[in-house]
Amino acid sequence: MSRKRSSENMTNTLLLVSIFSSTSTEPCNLSLLLLLIVALMAFSTVVASPQSLESNQKFTQCIRLAEILSGEGINVSQQVELLNRAIVYLEANQTEAALPLLDEAYQQLSEMYEKLPSVKLRENLERGAVILALAATPALFYYFFPRLYALVWLYNRRSYRVRQNKKARK
Numbered sequence: 001m002s003r004k005r006s007s008e009n010m011t012n013t014l015l016l017v018s019i020f021s022s023t024s025t026e027p028c029n030l031s032l033l034l035l036l037i038v039a040l041m042a043f044s045t046v047v048a049s050p051q052s053l054e055s056n057q058k059f060t061q062c063i064r065l066a067e068i069l070s071g072e073g074i075n076v077s078q079q080v081e082l083l084n085r086a087i088v089y090l091e092a093n094q095t096e097a098a099l100p101l102l103d104e105a106y107q108q109l110s111e112m113y114e115k116l117p118s119v120k121l122r123e124n125l126e127r128g129a130v131i132l133a134l135a136a137t138p139a140l141f142y143y144f145f146p147r148l149y150a151l152v153w154l155y156n157r158r159s160y161r162v163r164q165n166k167k168a169r170k
Helices: 003-023 025-044 050-071 077-091 095-114 116-156
Strands: none
Touching: 050 077, 050 095, 077 095, 095 116
């Protein structure tokens, strides 16, 4: 909330207090209670500091990078765990403890993002090699199996002697 809005709210509350305080005692207590609530709200607002803005920007960048990398099939579970711990610290309003975790996660995620093209190329080459091996298996089986079968058969039958059949010659 900006300072201008907060001063307008305070002015409106003061006007209500002055109106209610002039009529009776009960509205005066009510107006004091309202004034106390508005004052507490004014002091309880979160002040935006450069550190919190920096942590919010770094956090959103980390989330964006993690989403892109996980969409490409890269394992980012360790970085997500770092971000979860950073969220716990940010919720507890301990930005000093959360910033090193955010920096570490951002550094790891940005390195992984830079290596993404080479990782994708390697994965595509591996997939292509597997597809080629599976496609070539029937042709290789057709070519090599009869030769291999003949070699095994001859190797197992090498001690056999061929004899001439006397009945067949007649």
